[in-house]
Amino acid sequence: SQQGEEDPQALSIQEGENATMNCSYKTSINNLQWYRQNSGRGLVHLILIRSNEREKHSGRLRVTLDTSKKSSSLLITASRAADTASYFCATANSGGSNYKLTFGKGTLLTVNP
């Protein structure tokens, strides 16, 4: 089955720096979503970008989508220690089982104060 693959698996930066995480996927999608998970907790939805959109912003988050390359990136600007978490991309397939999201394995972001 299709799966989003995040890159890198782990990222460590200093507070105030920008963090970029990438996601690649294999088949056609309706939308791509990014979620955050703090250690030992549930996932929290961050942003959804549709297949006909190329860029989307939400506060300090910027998401891009390149459907020709089947890839997306999540940029967190001016990072804070509170941004330390795992970040997952999830793809909503076009056709087939269209209720499902397929999650990647995540990028663990550590923001050092």
Added chain:
Amino acid sequence: DVKVTQSSRYLVKRTGEKVFLECVQDMDHENMFWYRQDPGLGLRLIYFSYDVKMKEKGDIPEGYSVSREKKERFSLILESASTNQTSMYLCASSLWTGGTVADTQYFGPGTRLTVL
């Protein structure tokens, strides 16, 4: 705000026990999901329900069953718990968008189940 609650944060059971994990959402969502999350394997879908009494198998349904008697409540059942079912279990809900597009999912806090 959508709220999804799970009956326990931590649970310890013995091999062979029947285990019930319950999930309740308060936003009248049609869709509800059960996932398990394991290190290195990410989130894997166990079962999905799009309406009361309706269910579909996900990617790893073996050893699990589900029950949805009311719209707001979705239960995951381990008929005979085994050690390989030790995991973090996450429940989620979402709106039904006509079956065309998977919408945003709202997650509960998770239940960390240990089977001894």
